[in-house]
Amino acid sequence: MKAYGTLLLATCSAILTTQFSTAAHAQAPLSAIGKSEGDLNVVAWEGYADDAWVKPFEEKTGCKVHRKYVGSSDEMVALTRMGGGKGFDVVSASGDASLRLIFGKTVQPVNTALIPAFDDIMPELKAPGFNTVKDVHYGVSYEWGPNVLMWNTKDITTAPTSWSIIYDKAYAGVITVPDNPIQIADAALYLSHTKPELGITDPYELTQPQMDAVVALLKEQRALVKKYWALASDEVDLFKSGDAHVGAAWPYQANTLRAAGVPVQDTIPTEGATGWADSWMISAHAQHPNCAYLWINHVMTPKVQAQQALSFGETPANTKACAEMDALQPGSCKQYHADASPAYFSSIKFWKTPVRQCGNGQNTCLDYSAWQRAWQQVKQ
Amino acid sequence: MTQGRKLLGHIALLVPPFGWLGVFYLGSLSVLLLSAFWQVDAMSGEIVRDWTLDNFRILFSDTTYSIIARRTTGIALLVTVTDIILAWPLAWVIARKVGPRLKLTLLVLVALPLWSSMLARIYAWRLILGHDGVLNWGLRLVGLPDQNVAFTNIALWIVFSYLWLPFMLMPMVAALERIPASLLDAAGDQGATPWQVFRTVVFPLAIPGMAAGSVFTFAVTQGDYVAPMLVGGAGSEFIGNVVYSNVGVSGNVPFAAAFSLVLLGMVAAYMLLARRFGAFDAQ
Numbered sequence: 126m127k128a129y130g131t132l133l134l135a136t137c138s139a140i141l142t143t144q145f146s147t148a149a150h151a152q153a154p155l156s157a158i159g160k161s162e163g164d165l166n167v168v169a170w171e172g173y174a175d176d177a178w179v180k181p182f183e184e185k186t187g188c189k190v191h192r193k194y195v196g197s198s199d200e201m202v203a204l205t206r207m208g209g210g211k212g213f214d215v216v217s218a219s220g221d222a223s224l225r226l227i228f229g230k231t232v233q234p235v236n237t238a239l240i241p242a243f244d245d246i247m248p249e250l251k252a253p254g255f256n257t258v259k260d261v262h263y264g265v266s267y268e269w270g271p272n273v274l275m276w277n278t279k280d281i282t283t284a285p286t287s288w289s290i291i292y293d294k295a296y297a298g299v300i301t302v303p304d305n306p307i308q309i310a311d312a313a314l315y316l317s318h319t320k321p322e323l324g325i326t327d328p329y330e331l332t333q334p335q336m337d338a339v340v341a342l343l344k345e346q347r348a349l350v351k352k353y354w355a356l357a358s359d360e361v362d363l364f365k366s367g368d369a370h371v372g373a374a375w376p377y378q379a380n381t382l383r384a385a386g387v388p389v390q391d392t393i394p395t396e397g398a399t400g401w402a403d404s405w406m407i408s409a410h411a412q413h414p415n416c417a418y419l420w421i422n423h424v425m426t427p428k429v430q431a432q433q434a435l436s437f438g439e440t441p442a443n444t445k446a447c448a449e450m451d452a453l454q455p456g457s458c459k460q461y462h463a464d465a466s467p468a469y470f471s472s473i474k475f476w477k478t479p480v481r482q483c484g485n486g487q488n489t490c491l492d493y494s495a496w497q498r499a500w501q502q503v504k505q
Numbered sequence: 506m507t508q509g510r511k512l513l514g515h516i517a518l519l520v521p522p523f524g525w526l527g528v529f530y531l532g533s534l535s536v537l538l539l540s541a542f543w544q545v546d547a548m549s550g551e552i553v554r555d556w557t558l559d560n561f562r563i564l565f566s567d568t569t570y571s572i573i574a575r576r577t578t579g580i581a582l583l584v585t586v587t588d589i590i591l592a593w594p595l596a597w598v599i600a601r602k603v604g605p606r607l608k609l610t611l612l613v614l615v616a617l618p619l620w621s622s623m624l625a626r627i628y629a630w631r632l633i634l635g636h637d638g639v640l641n642w643g644l645r646l647v648g649l650p651d652q653n654v655a656f657t658n659i660a661l662w663i664v665f666s667y668l669w670l671p672f673m674l675m676p677m678v679a680a681l682e683r684i685p686a687s688l689l690d691a692a693g694d695q696g697a698t699p700w701q702v703f704r705t706v707v708f709p710l711a712i713p714g715m716a717a718g719s720v721f722t723f724a725v726t727q728g729d730y731v732a733p734m735l736v737g738g739a740g741s742e743f744i745g746n747v748v749y750s751n752v753g754v755s756g757n758v759p760f761a762a763a764f765s766l767v768l769l770g771m772v773a774a775y776m777l778l779a780r781r782f783g784a785f786d787a788q
Contacts, residue, residue, distance in 0.1 A: 199754040199756070200753065202550060202756060203752070225549070298653055347739050351656050351739065352656040352739060355734075366631075366636050366638065367637045368636040368653075498563070501747065502567065504740070504742055505742060
């Protein structure tokens with residue numbers, strides 16, 4: 126009896142301790158990289174912690190990498206917040222998640238003096254608004270790329286050039302799009318071309334009437350969608366099984382499917398594309414800060430930057446990666462625009478967190494919680 | 506003295522289960538109840554502990570959520586009816602038509618799928634129903650057109666009916682076994698037709714078994730989110746999926762808690778109804 130009472134007390138106090146310890150103070154950034162702690166917990170996009178560069182890292186540094194993959198920025202934010210931020214050391218956050226992580230005090234400032242490759246990062250990405258706030262760097266820009274239109278060339282023989290195909294009734298039941306509120310921006314970008322009278326200038330800054338129009342379009346699309354994909358591997362399965370013939374994708378799925386022998390092609394349609402710019406960020410409660418810095422330095426080397434770019438189908442932030450890319454796959458530097466980045470860079474509408482303030486100084490735009498509700502209405 | 510000892514012994518026996526239930530079950534339920542009246546800051550993701558009914562206001566004013574609740578309940582009902590119809594003949598055979606050895610064999614066969622992972626079985630259905638799956642392969646063999654069943658509510662209905670059938674079958678076997686043979690004989694002696702025997706004797710006596718089975722088929726289907734995620738398509742969201750995405754994706758625990766409470770209420774109401782039909786009467 127007494128033993129059980131003690132047990133109960135112990136359990137209660139254990140619960141309370143974990144509750145309080147989550148409120149522990151954030152660490153200050155490292156001033157020098159010390160000895161490896163032996164472990165590194167990584168939260169990353171699928172395809173961002175590939176054995177091709179994880180294995181050499183583990184051998185070189187002695188940091189054992191533990192990976193958790195996510196399929197959306199929301200999932201990434203939710204995962205990093207679990208356990209008070211102690212469950213991960215580094216995260217590969219996209220521009221629509223990074224600010225939420227900074228303002229939620231989930232990540233800590235980065236000491237860029239400890240990152241030799243920092244000087245080689247393309248100028249646009251050294252201190253972009255999505256990872257640098259008031260001149261404090263909270264992340265190191267990693268890679269970036271466009272969301273593409275992907276189709277099975279056996280089922281759709283004429284190459285589509287417009288996003289209109291994923292809203293076209295002729296393809297009812299074979300369309301797949303991401304299960305992600307930020308997908309609203311893709312529809313907004315499309316409407317900014319087909320319905321200019323709506324006045325959409327930035328697909329992430331939508332007023333209520335503009336959102337209503339976008340939701341109406343997306344609700345029509347729902348009837349045509351086979352499945353909303355949550356993980357990149359879901360979409361790969363859908364194309365493999367023949368359940369989907371066309372959809373919104375990342376270049377990563379197209380590369381994976383081609384490697385598996387599925388005849389797919391991908392393109393940036395004439396309306397342009399949304400895209401991502403990712404940064405590696407360090408947890409405010411990182412248990413292995415040395416390994417975290419060692420990891421960032423490893424993945425920022427031109428070699429890994431090139432490997433990552435080719436395996437995912439994106440563009441490296443490190444300007445020195447171009448030669449490495451061509452060495453791995455001749456012509457790939459040009460193919461992924463790693464040489465002429467500034468013009469191409471400005472053509473992509475990068476993911477960002479929708480906020481109430483519109484770019485024009487007004488406060489009539491919808492914030493991200495409104496986007497999440499709208500997306501639920503679309504999916505029903 | 507011995508009386509007092511005995512009482513103490515009883516209390517000692519009850520403390521661990523009640524302690525467990527109190528801390529982990531009721532404790533988490535009350536946290537759920539409380540957080541349903543809180544909100545979350547969209548930018549920082551922190552929970553704002555101000556009392557508000559906003560979560561419930563959104564739930565009841567936005568038709569999206571009533572559509573999802575109706576779909577969840579509708580499919581759960583459909584699955585229950587399907588499982589009752591499917592279970593009847595087999596339950597009757599197992600309970601009254603076969604010898605003890607064959608009965609045991611049949612019962613083991615019914616329970617066999619439960620020994621493998623539910624996820625694996627749901628994935629198996631994806632392979633069966635997929636566009637290039639077993640179903641369409643079979644249809645092509647006999648010259649019939651392809652069916653697009655995968656990732657639809659029909660797929661969901663099939664998979665749920667498959668998953669919970671054993672849970673409907675077992676209580677029905679138990680209920681049918683308990684019907685005294687003398688009642689059937691008496692009905693026959695009085696000149697009742699087989700249909701009349703079924704309608705007036707067997708069916709009413711099997712109601713508690715069906716009610717007990719429906720607790721699984723209906724209540725568990727209502728709370729599920731895995732099957733809709735894996736075999737459902739666009740427009741297959743269940744209440745569980747909204748809860749899941751609010752916790753695991755949006756990080757909006759208060760809203761998830763509010764919808765969970767609504768679900769809890771619906772399941773509780775169903776349990777009360779099932780109890781009226783004798784689902785929980787130990788016999």
